Structures are given as C-alpha cells and as structure tokens.
Amino acid sequence: MDKQRIIIDMDDVLADANKKILENFNLANGMDLKKEFFADKSYYDFVHQYNYEPVRQKLFEPGFFRNLEVIEDAVEVVKELHEKHEVFIVSAAMEFPNSLIEKYDWLGEHFPFISWKNICLCGDKSIIKGDVMIDDHEKNLVSFEGKPLLFDAMHNQTLKGYQRVLSWKEVHQYFFS
Amino acid sequence: MDKQRIIIDMDDVLADANKKILENFNLANGMDLKKEFFADKSYYDFVHQYNYEPVRQKLFEPGFFRNLEVIEDAVEVVKELHEKHEVFIVSAAMEFPNSLIEKYDWLGEHFPFISWKNICLCGDKSIIKGDVMIDDHEKNLVSFEGKPLLFDAMHNQTLKGYQRVLSWKEVHQYFFS
Known part of the structure; x- marks a missing residue:
C-alpha cells in the first residue's frame, strides 16, 4: 500500500469517552447499563428518553477529556501507522473550549510520538x-x-453504509494485511 | 460569484501579531524599526542577525495572542464574507498550546458571528x-x-508567485467587484 494520509479522530476512537459517558448516564438515572445493551438500538433515541442533560453538562467540565482512558491497542497501532504512513489526529473539539488544552495534553501523554504539526x-x-x-x-x-x-x-451500532472496523486490531489488518 | 468556502488565517491576517512582534524586536535590540523598513528585504534573514530568541519566547507567554489588535477592516469584511459565502477561520496554533484557548476567546470577542463550528x-x-x-x-x-x-x-514582502492582497479592502474587491 502506498503511503497514505490517515485522519484519526480522538473521542471513541483513541480516547474512551463513551465509557465515562455511560457511567455518567447510569449515575444520573440510577441504572446499570453496559455498552452491549445498545447493540441493536439507537443510542441517542434511547438516552434522550431519560435524564441526559447532566451527562451532556459533564462534557463541559474541566478534566473530562484529560482523564479518559486510551482505547485498547490504539497506541501500538497508531505508532505503526505513524511510522509507515502519515497520521493526523483531528478532533471536533471546538464545542468544548476546555477540551482544547486537555486534548493537546492527553495526546502528549499517551501519543508523544505525534508532533504538534499533526x-x-x-x-x-x-x-x-x-x-x-x-x-x-x-x-x-x-x-x-x-x-x-x-x-x-x-x-x-445501527449505522449502515460504511466499512466498519471493530477494533484497532482490525484497523491494523486493513492497512497491513 | 458562486458561494465559496473561504479559509482565513488568524495571525497577521485577522490579528496584528506583527505589530507586537516588531515592538518586542525593537525592545530586545534597542532599535526603532517600522514595518516599512522591510519593504525591500527578507524579514527573517534580517532579524536573525540580531537578538531574536526573546522575541520568539514572547509567543509562548500567556496573553500574547489574547491581546492582539484586529487588523484594519477585518471585522466588517469577514462579516460580509460570512453572510454571503462560507467562512472558516483556520490557524496553525498548535505550536503554542497557550494560544488555543486565547485564540478561541479572541475570536469570540472580535468575531462573535463566527460559530465554533467554523x-x-x-x-x-x-x-x-x-x-x-x-x-x-x-x-x-x-x-x-x-x-x-x-x-x-x-x-x-519578497515572496513572489501568489496573488497578493494588500488589505481587507482589497479582499472585499476580490469577492464583491
């Protein structure tokens, strides 16, 4: 495969925002849902029937984006992509002004091989x-x-029409096998 | 002219970084140069013969980008462009992490009609x-x-090969005359 320019998102691709969001949803609604619960339903249609505003508000609080866990295998696969292709991390962060420096710092901690240029x-x-x-x-x-x-x-889960990758292992397969 | 997607830079296009930079250069070198001095010479070749590092360091200090003046006529012309075309403000800010929130806030103050989406x-x-x-x-x-x-x-000033606009008035002419 020729050298590719690869545009990689952050939230729920590199950083596990959903894990924190689901915790916050369960907390706000006295529930104990797991992510597998949404395997056959529209997440947004479901959660908007419940108390969702406090979950959304948490996204604006300092620290939310800085403390997210890294998605499994993301560091290793992105590092290999970075070495063999051209990787840009592109996040739609501007809705959450607090997140700007937090995302920059988060990438510096977990993906230090990614230059500020990328x-x-x-x-x-x-x-x-x-x-x-x-x-x-x-x-x-x-x-x-x-x-x-x-x-x-x-x-x-209910979105059709795109090639779906289930994990970073599958992204690795896409580029390297 | 059909609706255009217009990508507009910030520093030295919307925000007068050079004014502050030249002040800092003069201060660091005991000089009193005006911007017209560079009309026939390469700015970088010139300033790098002098004490330039403190000028560069100022770019990393909190407040530098937040307090820049707006370039003449920028607000009025960008507003009209925004109304008739599609305007995105795109700044290569990532080298200066402090500048991220400062640039967001600066745009909010001076260009409040530009959405975070843009x-x-x-x-x-x-x-x-x-x-x-x-x-x-x-x-x-x-x-x-x-x-x-x-x-x-x-x-x-010494760069050739591009259509040059001398001011926001000239940008207005380009799009509207």
Whole structure:
C-alpha cells in the first residue's frame, strides 16, 4: 500500500469517552447499563428518553477529556501507522473550549510520538482532506473525499453504509494485511 | 460569484501579531524599526542577525495572542464574507498550546458571528480544503488546492508567485467587484 494520509479522530476512537459517558448516564438515572445493551438500538433515541442533560453538562467540565482512558491497542497501532504512513489526529473539539488544552495534553501523554504539526482541533471536519478517515460519527465521514472507516462505538451500532472496523486490531489488518 | 468556502488565517491576517512582534524586536535590540523598513528585504534573514530568541519566547507567554489588535477592516469584511459565502477561520496554533484557548476567546470577542463550528486550530494546513485560502505564509498556501491569496505582511514582502492582497479592502474587491 502506498503511503497514505490517515485522519484519526480522538473521542471513541483513541480516547474512551463513551465509557465515562455511560457511567455518567447510569449515575444520573440510577441504572446499570453496559455498552452491549445498545447493540441493536439507537443510542441517542434511547438516552434522550431519560435524564441526559447532566451527562451532556459533564462534557463541559474541566478534566473530562484529560482523564479518559486510551482505547485498547490504539497506541501500538497508531505508532505503526505513524511510522509507515502519515497520521493526523483531528478532533471536533471546538464545542468544548476546555477540551482544547486537555486534548493537546492527553495526546502528549499517551501519543508523544505525534508532533504538534499533526494535531488539528476543529469544529466541523468537512474542511479536512486526506486518504483515509477513521471516525465514529457519520457527520464526519459523510463529506470526506477519501476512504471512510467507521470505528465501532455504542452510539453507531445501527449505522449502515460504511466499512466498519471493530477494533484497532482490525484497523491494523486493513492497512497491513 | 458562486458561494465559496473561504479559509482565513488568524495571525497577521485577522490579528496584528506583527505589530507586537516588531515592538518586542525593537525592545530586545534597542532599535526603532517600522514595518516599512522591510519593504525591500527578507524579514527573517534580517532579524536573525540580531537578538531574536526573546522575541520568539514572547509567543509562548500567556496573553500574547489574547491581546492582539484586529487588523484594519477585518471585522466588517469577514462579516460580509460570512453572510454571503462560507467562512472558516483556520490557524496553525498548535505550536503554542497557550494560544488555543486565547485564540478561541479572541475570536469570540472580535468575531462573535463566527460559530465554533467554523474555527479550526491546527498544526499544518496541508490537510485543509476549501475554495479560497487567505494567508500570509507560503508554507500554508503552497499545498492548497483552491485559490491562494497572499495577505500582505512585513515578513512576506519578497515572496513572489501568489496573488497578493494588500488589505481587507482589497479582499472585499476580490469577492464583491
């Protein structure tokens, strides 16, 4: 495969935002749902029947994005992609101004091999170009001119029409096998 | 003219970084240069013969980007462009982590009509697509696939090969006359 320019999202692709969001949802609603619960239903349709506003508000609080866990195998696979292709981390962060420096610091901690030159914090990804985009949201993938890869997440289980990758192991297979 | 997607830089296009930088250069070197001094010479070749490091260090200090003046006529013309075209503000801010929130806040103060969706803080603009890019640096314009417009600045006086706009009045003429 020729050298590709790969555009990689952060939340729910590198950083496990959903794990924290589901904890906050359960806490706000006295429930104990697991992510597997959403395997056959529309996440947003479901949660908006419940007390969702406090879950959303948590996204604006300092520290939310800084303390997310790394998604399994992301560091190792992104490092290999970075060595053999050209990786840009592109996050739609602008809705959450607190998140700007937190995302920069988070990447510095967990992905120190990614230069500041290859980080982009934006509002709308329709101005981004590249060869491959790995993202969990249709709104980001839909206007992309290159190859879109839908990264599996609890909120996109019912979305069709994109090549889905279930894990970073599957992303590795896509590029290297 | 059809509706265009216009990518607009911040430093030395919307925000007068050079004014502050030249003040800092003069202060560090006991000089009193005006920007017109650079009309026939390469700014970088010149200043690097002098004490330039403290000037560069100031860029990393809190407050530098938050307190820049707005370039003449920028607000009025960008507002009109925003109403008739599609404007994205794209700044290569990532080298200066302090600047991320400062640039967000600065835009909120001076360009409140620009939504967070239309702001992008990146490291390298080669991943940005659009119809027109207004920028003062060749490194940003050179890989742009649309129409590049070089915004006149004291550090780009000797640069050839791009359509140069001397002011926001000239940008207005480009789009509306």
